[in-house]
Amino acid sequence: MKTLTVLLFITFSLLCHIAFCQTDITGRWVAPGEKGSGFVEVFVGNDGKYHGRFVQASDPDQDRQIRDRMRQDGKKEILILENLSYTGNNTWGKGTVLSVSRQTKFGCKLKLKDPTHLIVTGYYGLSFLSKSFTWYRE
Numbered sequence: 001m002k003t004l005t006v007l008l009f010i011t012f013s014l015l016c017h018i019a020f021c022q023t024d025i026t027g028r029w030v031a032p033g034e035k036g037s038g039f040v041e042v043f044v045g046n047d048g049k050y051h052g053r054f055v056q057a058s059d060p061d062q063d064r065q066i067r068d069r070m071r072q073d074g075k076k077e078i079l080i081l082e083n084l085s086y087t088g089n090n091t092w093g094k095g096t097v098l099s100v101s102r103q104t105k106f107g108c109k110l111k112l113k114d115p116t117h118l119i120v121t122g123y124y125g126l127s128f129l130s131k132s133f134t135w136y137r138e
Contacts, residue, residue, distance in 0.1 A: 023090055025050065025112055029135040031080070031120070033101070036062055039138065040080050050092055050110075052081030054100070066100060081120075084110060097122045 029052075031040045039055040054077065057063035070078060082105075084095030090112040097108035097120060106122035113119055116137040123130035 023086070023112065024115075025092065025110065025118060028055065028138040029118060030138055031135045032133055033099075038063075038100075040135070042081065047083075049095070050081065050084040050086075051079055054078040054080050081108060081110075084108065 025042050026044060027042060029040050029042060031038050036057060036059045038057040040052045041055050042050060042052040045051050054066065057066055066078070070076070078098065078100065080098050080100070082096045082098075084092040087093045087109075091109060093109040095108045096105040098105050099122070106124055108123070109121050111119040111121070113134070118135040118137070119132055120135055121130050121132040
């Protein structure tokens with residue numbers, strides 16, 4: 001009986017772990033974009049919503065340009081993703097994504113395809129006017 005209880009506990013623990021890992025998008029992601037790739041750290045803010053901050057660009061020249069622009073604007077960080085809420089079924093929405101090259105914010109939704117692939121879709125106005133990128137967990 002004791003062995004059965006331990007076995008059930010381990011099985012339940014593993015199932016809970018798998019379920020929660022599938023919906024965790026926090027952490028560092030490689031973000032391929034229109035003008036090269038960069039790194040974005042996704043985190044949960046004090047407001048309970050998901051945000052993503054720019055960490056660095058993979059190209060040193062592009063990274064230097066972005067950091068120079070940050071200094072000129074007096075910013076300590078650039079938020080690439082803002083105000084995303086979990087909407088169910090491994091999807092987050094109702095937030096925005098920043099196009100660093102265009103300096104424009106777009107509506108955004110995220111879909112966790114699997115634990116290492118995040119589909120980021122930015123849309124302008126209506127969701128059928130959209131563009132998607134696949135980010136990879138670092």
